[in-house]
Amino acid sequence: AQSVTQLGSHVSVSEGALVLLRCNYSSSVPPYLFWYVQYPNQGLQLLLKYTTGATLVKGINGFEAEFKKSETSFHLTKPSAHMSDAAEYFCAVSDSGNTPLVFGKGTRLSVIA
Amino acid sequence: GAVVSQHPSRVICKSGTSVKIECRSLDFQATTMFWYRQFPKQSLMLMATSNEGSKATYEQGVEKDKFLINHASLTLSTLTVTSAHPEDSSFYICSAFRGSGNTIYFGEGSWLTVV
Numbered sequence: 001a002q003s004v005t006q007l008g009s010h011v012s013v014s015e016g017a018l019v020l021l022r023c024n025y026s027s028s029v030p031p032y033l034f035w036y037v038q039y040p041n042q043g044l045q046l047l048l049k050y051t052t053g054a055t056l057v058k059g060i061n062g063f064e065a066e067f068k069k070s071e072t073s074f075h076l077t078k079p080s081a082h083m084s085d086a087a088e089y090f091c092a093v094s095d096s097g098n099t100p101l102v103f104g105k106g107t108r109l110s111v112i113a
Numbered sequence: 114g115a116v117v118s119q120h121p122s123r124v125i126c127k128s129g130t131s132v133k134i135e136c137r138s139l140d141f142q143a144t145t146m147f148w149y150r151q152f153p154k155q156s157l158m159l160m161a162t163s164n165e166g167s168k169a170t171y172e173q174g175v176e177k178d179k180f181l182i183n184h185a186s187l188t189l190s191t192l193t194v195t196s197a198h199p200e201d202s203s204f205y206i207c208s209a210f211r212g213s214g215n216t217i218y219f220g221e222g223s224w225l226t227v228v
Contacts, residue, residue, distance in 0.1 A: 043222040097215035100147045103157045
């Protein structure tokens with residue numbers, strides 16, 4: 001069975017500071033990994049995903065994530081936080097394109113002016 | 114634009130009534146769709162896998178007689194919450210698998226409030 005652990009239910013950063021949201025996964029097969037963002041009272045927006053190939057994945061809004069198999073991690077980073085980045089972020093894993101995603105509990109990102 | 118559409122986006126219903134939520138793939142055929150539920154300030158939990166032309170597969174703890182799923186065509190899956198109660202109030206979101214591109218797309222979600 002797959003699982004996702006997001007360390008830190010709430011992360012607070014200053015505007016302009018580095019954003020680091022942690023995600024570790026468990027999977028018995030090569031995983032597909034995703035990061036989604038959810039703004040209040042809205043649906044999910046895909047930030048980026050890893051399936052195969054290059055382990056450093058660039059997404060929208062300046063976010064990127066690196067797949068590290070040895071660490072079973074897929075941490076999300078952004079060099080400089082913006083106020084508009086404040087939202088809930090979910091890491092998810094699946095074992096193929098046609099299987100359901102298993103979501104982490106989410107990390108709420110706050111950006112302080 | 115959206116490739117998976119949900120309707121309605123928000124619905125309020127009275128306790129004891131049933132409400133249907135639709136999930137449509139707009140420009141592709143989806144043999145498999147997934148339904149999730151998200152309670153306030155919680156994560157998304159898979160409820161069931163909807164397979165076109167066959168019975169849905171429900172996750173443990175999800176009442177199949179309460180949450181009826183129908184996937185009668187390759188572009189439409191419906192979730193009917195029967196005899197709704199206030200504790201069913203939640204955000205319901207579907208996703209559909211697009212074979213070309215090997216990608217899952219999420220709908221915009223549907224907010225259900227049972228009063």
